[in-house]
Amino acid sequence: MMYLKRLLHRFPGRTIYIMLMIFCFFVAGILNAQQIDILLKGGHVIDPKNKIDEQMDVAITNGKIFQVAKNISPHQAKKLIDVTGLYVTPGIIDMHVHAFNGTDVDAYIANGLTSLPPDAFTFRAGVTTVVDAGSSGWRNFRLFKKQTIDRSQTRVLALLNIVGNGMVGRYEEQDTTDMNPQQTAYMIKKLFPEIIVGIKAAHYWGDFTQVDRAVQAGDLANVPVMVDFGEHQPPNSIEALFMQHLRPGDIFTHTFSYGPAVRETVVDDSGKVKPFVFQAQKRGIIFDVGHGGGAFSWRQAVPAMQQGFQPNVISTDLHAESMNSGMKDMSNVMSKFLNMGMSLQDVVLRSTWNPANVIKRTDLGNLSVGSEADIAVFNLRKGDFGFLDVRKTKLKGTQKLEAELTFRAGKIVWDLNGISAPLWQEELKKK
Amino acid sequence: MLSTKLSIAVGTMAGTALFGFLFFLPVAGQGQEYDVLIKNGHVIDPKNNIDTIKDVAIANGKITKIDNDIPATQSKKTIDVTGLYVVPGLIDVHTHVFVGSKADKFADGIYSVSPDDFSFKSGVTTVVDAGTSGWRNFPLFKEQVIDKSQTRVLAFLNIAGSGMSGKPMQEDVNDMNADSTAFVAEKYKDIIVGIKIGHYEGSDRSPFNKALDAGKKLNRPLFVECHLPQYSLEDQLQMMRPGDIITHSYEQVSERMPIVDEHGKVRPFVLMAQKKGVLFDVGHGGAGFWFSQAVPAFQQGLAPNSFGSDLHRFSMNAGMKSMLNIMSKYMAIGMSIEDVVIRATWNPAREIKREDLGNLSEGAVADIAVLSVQKGKFGFIDAGGNRLEGNKKLEAELTIRAGKIVWDLNGLAAQPWKQ
Numbered sequence: 001m002m003y004l005k006r007l008l009h010r011f012p013g014r015t016i017y018i019m020l021m022i023f024c025f026f027v028a029g030i031l032n033a034q035q036i037d038i039l040l041k042g043g044h045v046i047d048p049k050n051k052i053d054e055q056m057d058v059a060i061t062n063g064k065i066f067q068v069a070k071n072i073s074p075h076q077a078k079k080l081i082d083v084t085g086l087y088v089t090p091g092i093i094d095m096h097v098h099a100f101n102g103t104d105v106d107a108y109i110a111n112g113l114t115s116l117p118p119d120a121f122t123f124r125a126g127v128t129t130v131v132d133a134g135s136s137g138w139r140n141f142r143l144f145k146k147q148t149i150d151r152s153q154t155r156v157l158a159l160l161n162i163v164g165n166g167m168v169g170r171y172e173e174q175d176t177t178d179m180n181p182q183q184t185a186y187m188i189k190k191l192f193p194e195i196i197v198g199i200k201a202a203h204y205w206g207d208f209t210q211v212d213r214a215v216q217a218g219d220l221a222n223v224p225v226m227v228d229f230g231e232h233q234p235p236n237s238i239e240a241l242f243m244q245h246l247r248p249g250d251i252f253t254h255t256f257s258y259g260p261a262v263r264e265t266v267v268d269d270s271g272k273v274k275p276f277v278f279q280a281q282k283r284g285i286i287f288d289v290g291h292g293g294g295a296f297s298w299r300q301a302v303p304a305m306q307q308g309f310q311p312n313v314i315s316t317d318l319h320a321e322s323m324n325s326g327m328k329d330m331s332n333v334m335s336k337f338l339n340m341g342m343s344l345q346d347v348v349l350r351s352t353w354n355p356a357n358v359i360k361r362t363d364l365g366n367l368s369v370g371s372e373a374d375i376a377v378f379n380l381r382k383g384d385f386g387f388l389d390v391r392k393t394k395l396k397g398t399q400k401l402e403a404e405l406t407f408r409a410g411k412i413v414w415d416l417n418g419i420s421a422p423l424w425q426e427e428l429k430k431k
Numbered sequence: 432m433l434s435t436k437l438s439i440a441v442g443t444m445a446g447t448a449l450f451g452f453l454f455f456l457p458v459a460g461q462g463q464e465y466d467v468l469i470k471n472g473h474v475i476d477p478k479n480n481i482d483t484i485k486d487v488a489i490a491n492g493k494i495t496k497i498d499n500d501i502p503a504t505q506s507k508k509t510i511d512v513t514g515l516y517v518v519p520g521l522i523d524v525h526t527h528v529f530v531g532s533k534a535d536k537f538a539d540g541i542y543s544v545s546p547d548d549f550s551f552k553s554g555v556t557t558v559v560d561a562g563t564s565g566w567r568n569f570p571l572f573k574e575q576v577i578d579k580s581q582t583r584v585l586a587f588l589n590i591a592g593s594g595m596s597g598k599p600m601q602e603d604v605n606d607m608n609a610d611s612t613a614f615v616a617e618k619y620k621d622i623i624v625g626i627k628i629g630h631y632e633g634s635d636r637s638p639f640n641k642a643l644d645a646g647k648k649l650n651r652p653l654f655v656e657c658h659l660p661q662y663s664l665e666d667q668l669q670m671m672r673p674g675d676i677i678t679h680s681y682e683q684v685s686e687r688m689p690i691v692d693e694h695g696k697v698r699p700f701v702l703m704a705q706k707k708g709v710l711f712d713v714g715h716g717g718a719g720f721w722f723s724q725a726v727p728a729f730q731q732g733l734a735p736n737s738f739g740s741d742l743h744r745f746s747m748n749a750g751m752k753s754m755l756n757i758m759s760k761y762m763a764i765g766m767s768i769e770d771v772v773i774r775a776t777w778n779p780a781r782e783i784k785r786e787d788l789g790n791l792s793e794g795a796v797a798d799i800a801v802l803s804v805q806k807g808k809f810g811f812i813d814a815g816g817n818r819l820e821g822n823k824k825l826e827a828e829l830t831i832r833a834g835k836i837v838w839d840l841n842g843l844a845a846q847p848w849k850q
Contacts, residue, residue: 101532101545102532103531103532103539103575105574105575105579111532113545113579116545116548117530117541117544117545117548119744119747119748120544120545120548120549120747121548123748124748124752147532147534147541151534151541271850298848299848299850302848302850303850320547323547323548324547324551324552324837324838326842328552328840384841385841386840386841386842386843386845387841387842388839388842388845389848391848392842392844392845392846393845393846393847393848393849394841394842394845394846394847394848395847395848396847413748414748415812416752417808417809417810417811418750418810418811418812418817418818418819419810421810421812421816421817421818422816422817422818423817423818423819423820424722424723424726424813424815424817424818424819426817
């Protein structure tokens, strides 16, 4: 009362009336609040980090996950989307793409035409984060950032190539004098720790020099190294790579490629997974799919799956030579694993929470309350489907994932069938 | 030891040779004159009035024969497409594919997209760039995109010298030159199919007249985009010649009067323009297609002549998605699949005076799309964010460009893998 008296004294008449009105509106606002911007209702949520695998509603507010629970009241939401019969997962992370798209017609992947602009491929496949796998090195990363990363709706992270010029061309990639661990680590740790999540070693024709330099840089910057380990004639030992050169947490990509003349395979000639491969995975080596245009064969993947060897991470190796071939897009590669017998839960784990952990970005790949609302909603189509490998042989299948709805930071960036949209006749009536 | 090895080697060689000979004999005897045989599909080829089940044989990248029951033994490869539609490779007359690395630009910029990223997966084998380049930067466009694409890329040349290079450059009347435009169009006449006018906010009529002038010099069509807020729709249609193309036909935005009035009627002068021979392209894009325009227009007889997608960075993930999606929208609006196919193939081929395309005549380049019709509950979005429901949706199963398989969704052309 004392307070009110003092207040009345200071703000006489009309002013106090207005203040009271504002106060009343404020209270009413809180009581009646539609605190939720968008409510996804009735979907089957698969969120491996939080061990959710059942029907749940997901609420989004201010671009963040606000609540994940059963039966959230639609009255609290400004917009309601019915996703009954669909799967709701964290936005998919594609840990292996080439996105340094540019206009140097003579270049290979760095600033060239083989790299692709990410937004053209991501959202339509449920992907919200991509990791560029070493298209750029420390010399041209800034151009990549300015040209693509800063201009994309997709979250673009990167592995920095141990070669300073990145993937300009095969010959440049052999230049050991351009593999500088200090410069590479410096760029990661001091300049772009938010974007660069690891190091890439690839396309090297020599011994272990390139891998060892990459690991050295990885030690300096405290990030993992991804190795594309082929193109040696005769092939270098992958057992030595896994057991002696790489560290737990480092990544072996193109796991199921078959090109035995230049690349040692994980499955031997008699169709058995080599024993050291299981040991390596136990040791902590991360096995990444990296499908690409030439790095995924049924003759490797099917026996491996049958013998209980599953890749830690599913990824595409998206580039111009893989986009229209057997790879196509991330949801297609995920569907391949479904049809080889991997459970949907395992497929989602290996496309969300696993890659988030591998790149040490545990803020991503989950639907924890408060995390950025990157969400994929999938329809699991049933029918007769076929899936091509890079050798143009096919595996028949009965199910296929299709991205119905994709959110990036709470914003709808893909809606295949307009499930978030009103009927057009309703709009006409409003006029 | 040495002699044993040698004799084994000789024996192996002889065996291989004999095997090779035996293998070769029946092959040669049968005469596999075709490279690829597409068998048992429902062929829709509007130019040749085919709308029935036929086999299509390809050799040396060309359509070699269309007939009932061509024997599989006559082809090196046979693809069974029972239950699917076989149509000429689709033609998208409205795209923006002068992709480059410039920020905030269509011409040589990131607002354009790369044709191969979108075409084959939706059955498209030819795209026409809608004036993203002008006579000054067309050579760069050609070097950077056209020559590097698997998709056939044709182009309308913008009357603005540097194409869609942003303001103020693209609106500089002094840089709109009919002679230079006609000269470059003539020099690259295998690629440039017409002239484009769009993106001019002044009231001066000279840009439109210059574009028309260039079109007349070349005897090529004019492609009219919107973004000409000072020109009335009626004026635009009046200035256009038969065979000229207006795009964004079904838009409902402030910068151009919608073709359907507030009572839901197509304006009489629009119908008259159609009668005169002006062609109406969809040009869906991010803002160019509204059900509230397209549905009444269709019901009143103003169906589009072509399904130009207006593919670019801002339409690719929105309601537009792909030309195949636009075709599915029209099936949901009530158009027959035959009427949809003609508007995606033979109509646009004639529109751009490239009658070598958009058909499956014997001798034509083997650009082919094999489509499935998915049945189910689907929804389609327009530029206003509104939904139309439908129960069919087209999907590209197989796309062939000059006889080469460039897209195979479900591995129709592949053998099962063997353990």
